[in-house]
Amino acid sequence: MTFTITDLRVTIRGNEILRGVDLGLRKGQVHGIAGESGSGKTMTGLAVLGLLPSGAVASGRVELEGRDLLGLPDKELNRVRGNEIAMVFQDPATSLHPMLSVGRQLTEHMRGHLGLGRAEARERAVELLAKVRIPGPAEALTRYPHQFSGGMRQRIAIAVALACDPQVLIADEPTTALDVTVQAGILRLLRGLCDDLGLGVLLITHDLGVMSAIADQVSVMRSGLVVESGSRDTVLREPAHPYTRSLLEALP
């Protein structure tokens, strides 16, 4: 799997929000994007999926397996979204529908995108819930999101994201809304998915503690640019850029 972002620029009504972002992600790797609020982390994830706010104009290249996603027609991009690249957000409610059972959310996705039959889709849904460690996965299919805790809901949102077997998962502050102990479980899960499935995870977080727990590579963003990038240990232990140093010094 090769996934590279080259010179990604996003402009909204004359404001340059991303000013030439370069990033790479490999199979089985967690690449963390750090940086303060407003630095463009979320916008980078949204641009990759073609989900920019109206009025936004993107340029540059977002290449998955040699194909430039920025140039794809809507219909093809829709296929890439979910099938090849999926996203989870800070609040699992963003990905989950409150009125639909967990089973329905998992299977509709698979039936629509993968063309699976009802029984096959159900079987795969049970497997996915087991993979994200939901206790009693078969029974969980009949329940609704509000019947689960926040951490369990985020696990279910991850299962929905994985339903069509993507190569890349963009996780935008996936643990920020959760208690510290629950956070650790979700981070272990993401790490395990990378290691076991060979998934590439782009992990967006302002939290350098989260970053140091699971990232292989770290990129630090500031005002729409990546100012420093490298292996986790190099970036977090021997930061070259003064901005990275100031982020590290600001840690409690």
Ligand SMILES: Nc1ncnc2c1ncn2[C@@H]1O[C@H](COP(=O)(O)OP(=O)(O)OP(=O)(O)O)[C@@H](O)[C@H]1O
């Ligand atoms: N819909 C929008 N229209 C115009 N500008 C926007 C819009 N959404 C975000 N921005 C601007 O884009 C910039 C980057 O925002 P982005 O959400 O990517 O930052 P971030 O690093 O993810 O921060 P946070 O951690 O707060 O989510 C900010 O300056 C923000 O004000």
